[in-house]
Amino acid sequence: MRLLLVSDFTIDSIAGLMQGDGRDTTTTMVEVAPLGHVLPSLLTLAQGPKYEHTDAVLIWTRPETAIPGFARFLDAPVTLNDLSAEVDAFAKHVLAAAEKVDLILVPTWTIAPFTRGLGPLHMRPGIGAGHALTSMNLRLMDRLAVAGNIHVLDAQRWLAMTGATAVNPKQWYMAKAAFSNDVFKEAVLDIKAVLMAVRGAARKLVIVDLDDTLWGGVVGEVGVDGITLGGHDAVGEAFVDFQRALKMLRRRGVLLGIVSKNDEQTALKAIGDHPEMVLALDDFAGYCINWEDKAYNVAQLAQELNLGLQSVVFIDDNAFMRGRVAETLPEVLVPQWPSNPMQFVRTLEDLRCFDSVALTGEDLSRQDMLLDERARSSLRKKIGSIEDWLNTLDLTINVEKLTTNNLKRAAQLLNKTNQMNLHTRRLAETELEDWAGVADHWMWTFRVSDRFGDSGLTALLGIERSGDSAEMTDFVVSCRVFQRGVEEAILAHVVALCCKMGMKRLTAIYHPTDKNKPCLEFWRRSGFSVNSNDGYTFMWDLSNTYDPPAHIKIED
Amino acid sequence: MSDAAASARNIVYAAIAAVNEELPWRNQIKAEYLTPLAGSDSGLDSLRLINLVVYVEDEIERTLSVQVSLTDSPNLFDDGGPLTTVGKFIDHVVILINNGTT
Numbered sequence: 065m066r067l068l069l070v071s072d073f074t075i076d077s078i079a080g081l082m083q084g085d086g087r088d089t090t091t092t093m094v095e096v097a098p099l100g101h102v103l104p105s106l107l108t109l110a111q112g113p114k115y116e117h118t119d120a121v122l123i124w125t126r127p128e129t130a131i132p133g134f135a136r137f138l139d140a141p142v143t144l145n146d147l148s149a150e151v152d153a154f155a156k157h158v159l160a161a162a163e164k165v166d167l168i169l170v171p172t173w174t175i176a177p178f179t180r181g182l183g184p185l186h187m188r189p190g191i192g193a194g195h196a197l198t199s200m201n202l203r204l205m206d207r208l209a210v211a212g213n214i215h216v217l218d219a220q221r222w223l224a225m226t227g228a229t230a231v232n233p234k235q236w237y238m239a240k241a242a243f244s245n246d247v248f249k250e251a252v253l254d255i256k257a258v259l260m261a262v263r264g265a266a267r268k269l270v271i272v273d274l275d276d277t278l279w280g281g282v283v284g285e286v287g288v289d290g291i292t293l294g295g296h297d298a299v300g301e302a303f304v305d306f307q308r309a310l311k312m313l314r315r316r317g318v319l320l321g322i323v324s325k326n327d328e329q330t331a332l333k334a335i336g337d338h339p340e341m342v343l344a345l346d347d348f349a350g351y352c353i354n355w356e357d358k359a360y361n362v363a364q365l366a367q368e369l370n371l372g373l374q375s376v377v378f379i380d381d382n383a384f385m386r387g388r389v390a391e392t393l394p395e396v397l398v399p400q401w402p403s404n405p406m407q408f409v410r411t412l413e414d415l416r417c418f419d420s421v422a423l424t425g426e427d428l429s430r431q432d433m434l435l436d437e438r439a440r441s442s443l444r445k446k447i448g449s450i451e452d453w454l455n456t457l458d459l460t461i462n463v464e465k466l467t468t469n470n471l472k473r474a475a476q477l478l479n480k481t482n483q484m485n486l487h488t489r490r491l492a493e494t495e496l497e498d499w500a501g502v503a504d505h506w507m508w509t510f511r512v513s514d515r516f517g518d519s520g521l522t523a524l525l526g527i528e529r530s531g532d533s534a535e536m537t538d539f540v541v542s543c544r545v546f547q548r549g550v551e552e553a554i555l556a557h558v559v560a561l562c563c564k565m566g567m568k569r570l571t572a573i574y575h576p577t578d579k580n581k582p583c584l585e586f587w588r589r590s591g592f593s594v595n596s597n598d599g600y601t602f603m604w605d606l607s608n609t610y611d612p613p614a615h616i617k618i619e620d
Numbered sequence: 621m622s623d624a625a626a627s628a629r630n631i632v633y634a635a636i637a638a639v640n641e642e643l644p645w646r647n648q649i650k651a652e653y654l655t656p657l658a659g660s661d662s663g664l665d666s667l668r669l670i671n672l673v674v675y676v677e678d679e680i681e682r683t684l685s686v687q688v689s690l691t692d693s694p695n696l697f698d699d700g701g702p703l704t705t706v707g708k709f710i711d712h713v714v715i716l717i718n719n720g721t722t
Binding site for chain 1: 643644645665677691
């Protein structure tokens, strides 16, 4: 990924901090625009090809220089209307630049923490610089919110985390560095978290232990009434707050799971019966409560939820268990966990691995969908044969062309799906929209539902016509719905459409990655003929029909 | 080694470690006496050199409660001056610590 830094102060330190020890591949290249050339850089971004290979831009400015009225405000009051007009003008340039790059990050404006301004009048409307700055930041956030690829980052938090050394006047006067390196380090952690989110590398499942992790004490020893949770107890309150923090993650679409060495009945009784439990059993997408190896259980639970291990975070108070999981399953993030429960919430916040750049309906209802999936699995076990089970599902697929209504979710699916992904092509919303707008390009979206519920927009298919042939550019199916005949139904649909458009053949070329082997396996059994030379090119002669699975109903 | 010399060395080495965090790992400099700091042989640009000096000055104040004047020293960045090598810089810092006000 190529990141451009645009600033009116010396920001070069961020370039080195972004690249860290060389092992971090989040950012491949960082470029720094000329110091102080904020407006020219934004105009260049908006107009020309100079930065066409830039994926992301950080625009970090000081309020005194970005908004000249604010500099005057420090001498004599300026009306809020005047400041707002200048903020709008600045935002307009940022918005124009955002049309040409995938991602723009704009830290909020701050002033040095030691600035007291007019003391008690600092936050007074009309005369206080503190009030003016807050108003400017709110205005900026409102103006930039119209672009889904612009994210305003809370720079004030970076200063607060750093404390009294956030701004060092010596570094300002000697090097025009507006902030100390500790502020830059905080900023870099947040920037990397956003870049990870954009690349679809955010973690999706938190697996927690129970005893001394969700509550204090060993429930098998002290009983449900004896565990430390809530009440008039400092440690008990800390466990309750930790559960609240986990519940917040669940509301953001992150799945929760339990892996605990315990007697299952006892543990479930504690979760169900303890009056201070914040998390209910339904908050967990799955659990393995037994005396098996925890590493095995973590892998088992991830597989059950159709998630790769690189999506998993494992939290356990026991260093031995953490070591076992970390060494056996290196893709799982196993954070060092504090022994003091009062540090749990902060440690969870510091992980910064759950960020998402957009919250779609699918994110928010992921847990409900998993509960539906649990019901499906239960039925699958009861029925036995997979074909019999599929026949009971009443599976329906709704096909829609790519529109502004489904663009956000379609881009998210394209950029986050790894396993059933033909090309693993990553495109920002605007790029996807532009691509689909080209003549001879088609992009369809597919919503899958069954009698257990709606899985949402969970598949995409893109084709590009050349003469009398069509080639698939994207064949993406969420792991939530694959292996139910959805893939075959999508192929049947596109084969019929291509036939109708008078094309002769349809080709799909598989691009291998570390994670999309399931896609290759699907294509090998898809019925398309495979080119024996490369083994990756699959073709369908469109004089033949492709029969959809009988158990699926397709609605246009 | 005197207490001042040990403190100076530890602070300068810590400053080098801090500045190295800002540099791609290939460009990081070694905390060794003969490592050049200023001049054409140095791996540090002017920003990193200033950060190094500011870090050392602040750390001396913080850990030794001694006020020294590094950043406003007129000859600090001159060719052949105290920043020629890590060793010369440590020697300069020892003198400042010994002459500093507490």
